[in-house]
Amino acid sequence: MRMTIAADVTPSVLKQAEVFVEFDSFRPKRAVDATVGRYRIKTAESPGELLAALRLRHEVFFRERLGRTLPGEIDFDRFDLFADHLIVVDEEANRLIATYRMLCSNFARRFYSETEFEIEGFLAAGGVKLELGRGCTVSRRWIGRSRAPISSRCWILRI
Numbered sequence: 001m002r003m004t005i006a007a008d009v010t011p012s013v014l015k016q017a018e019v020f021v022e023f024d025s026f027r028p029k030r031a032v033d034a035t036v037g038r039y040r041i042k043t044a045e046s047p048g049e050l051l052a053a054l055r056l057r058h059e060v061f062f063r064e065r066l067g068r069t070l071p072g073e074i075d076f077d078r079f080d081l082f083a084d085h086l087i088v089v090d091e092e093a094n095r096l097i098a099t100y101r102m103l104c105s106n107f108a109r110r111f112y113s114e115t116e117f118e119i120e121g122f123l124a125a126g127g128v129k130l131e132l133g134r135g136c137t138v139s140r141r142w143i144g145r146s147r148a149p150i151s152s153r154c155w156i157l158r159i
Helices: 011-016 047-066 120-124
Strands: 033-036 039-043 084-090 095-104 129-137 155-158
Touching: 047 084, 047 095, 047 129
Parallel strands: none
Antiparallel strands: 033 039, 039 084, 084 095, 095 129, 129 155
16 A cells, blocks of 8 residues: 655645745655555655655644644755655555654755754764754554654764
């Protein structure tokens, strides 16, 4: 079973969210696709899948953790279109249950981590860098058991 997500990105939703980008320009940088039991782990491949990941992040980071919502109910920042977004789909429930953002120096000049930490020395060192962040899962009321151990912390690695 393939997950279908309505691509309901309208100009009014984008304006409400103060996101003035072309979601249609989103394309994955690297393809990931694996199935483990009922769970499919894959790279978001379309603007609709990206939107679903951004909505899940909003649900977890804003509605659940902060008790508030953003206009448009998406969690989007300037790094999202340069990143790949891993998504985990429960194939039996046909539902997105987790997401994790991967930002690679092959495709992005800047990292979110630079806004929080002084990492210039690390970034100046040779090699390809990969930042992992904005990871979250749906609440246990949706998956029927405790939340999976995905951290919302941000990690940046040299690969």
